[in-house]
Amino acid sequence: MILELDCGNSLIKWRVLSKIDGVVASGIAHSDDELLVTLESYESLSLSHGRLVSVRSDLETTGLIERLDSTFGFSCQQAKPVASFLGVKNGYSDYERLGMDRWLALLGGFKLAGNKACVVIDLGTAVTSDFVDQIGQHAGGFICPGIPLMRRELQTHTRRIRYNPELEATNGHPLPGRNTMHAVEGGCVYMLRGFVRTQYDLALELLGADFAVFLTGGDAELVKDVIPTSRVVPDLVFDGLALACPVDS
Numbered sequence: 419m420i421l422e423l424d425c426g427n428s429l430i431k432w433r434v435l436s437k438i439d440g441v442v443a444s445g446i447a448h449s450d451d452e453l454l455v456t457l458e459s460y461e462s463l464s465l466s467h468g469r470l471v472s473v474r475s476d477l478e479t480t481g482l483i484e485r486l487d488s489t490f491g492f493s494c495q496q497a498k499p500v501a502s503f504l505g506v507k508n509g510y511s512d513y514e515r516l517g518m519d520r521w522l523a524l525l526g527g528f529k530l531a532g533n534k535a536c537v538v539i540d541l542g543t544a545v546t547s548d549f550v551d552q553i554g555q556h557a558g559g560f561i562c563p564g565i566p567l568m569r570r571e572l573q574t575h576t577r578r579i580r581y582n583p584e585l586e587a588t589n590g591h592p593l594p595g596r597n598t599m600h601a602v603e604g605g606c607v608y609m610l611r612g613f614v615r616t617q618y619d620l621a622l623e624l625l626g627a628d629f630a631v632f633l634t635g636g637d638a639e640l641v642k643d644v645i646p647t648s649r650v651v652p653d654l655v656f657d658g659l660a661l662a663c664p665v666d667s
């Protein structure tokens with residue numbers, strides 16, 4: 419079985435693939451410790467390979483790889499930056515600086531689009547967009563705060579925005595807020611929706627009319643109706659990870 423890890427800034431998303439049954443287990447962990455404890459608690463998992471993408475520091479990432487090796491006895495492959503792969507050309511002036519989660523989602527998106535132009539928007543802690551044209555040239559993209567960061571900044575830099583967001587999850591398409599919590603949570607959703615709309619307009623200019631739009635990340639559902647032709651692909655980063663780190667055997 420193959421362990422796949424997406425180590426983001428706030429969470430580690432993990433899943434386990436079996437050759438025969440596909441995804442047999444998945445979850446999120448808030449720390450390396452939690453991840454290892456969780457994985458060890460599954461008696462039915464026999465992990466033989468691992469692959470990982472990380473936007474964390476090299477020190478943190480190597481630390482996790484070493485702990486996985488000593489606990490389970492396999493060395494986890496790490497997706498590393500490359501200038502081009504599978505027909506996609508990294509558009510950053512310094513390709514190593516492009517977040518690996520963005521690069522993998524882009525590889526996954528271009529393949530899913532049938533090697534055609536696409537826009538990939540990842541709505542998580544941070545929100546990112548990336549554009550790739552029909553010949554696989556990545557044009558670059560944008561990074562902006564996602565809902566958790568917007569919410570936290572408002573609470574940190576004002577005196578009277580105080581509420582517990584856990585009381586009510588951000589909802590789909592809110593009406594004007596009649597209390598602070600609804601005003602902020604709804605406002606953040608509209609910020610994302612506005613961003614997604616502008617990315618679509620920009621894609622029309624940059625890519626012409628024929629492009630696919632893929633949405634991924636925890637908040638993709640909140641914006642999907644902004645672009646009716648868009649597809650929500652929750653595992654796009656994992657799809658890209660499998661392309662970048664194939665496991666044979």
Ligand SMILES: Nc1ncnc2c1ncn2[C@@H]1O[C@H](COP(=O)(O)OP(=O)(O)OP(=O)(O)O)[C@@H](O)[C@H]1O
Nearest residue numbers: 425426427428429541542543544565566635636637
């Ligand atoms: N089960 C869940 N756990 C955590 N966040 C969730 C969950 N379901 C939806 N969300 C939403 O998803 C967003 C986080 O998305 P995602 O997990 O894609 O973040 P991320 O950018 O990958 O984070 P990281 O910085 O860890 O990479 C949050 O705004 C949160 O509201």
Ligand SMILES: CC(C)(CO)[C@@H](O)C(=O)NCCC(=O)O
Nearest residue numbers: 473515516517518519520544561
């Ligand atoms: C933008 C994030 C934080 C999104 O997870 C990640 O892709 C990252 O750390 N990127 C490095 C900076 C860049 O992509 O330009």
Ligand SMILES: [K+]
Nearest residue numbers: 426519540542
């Ligand atoms: K992410």
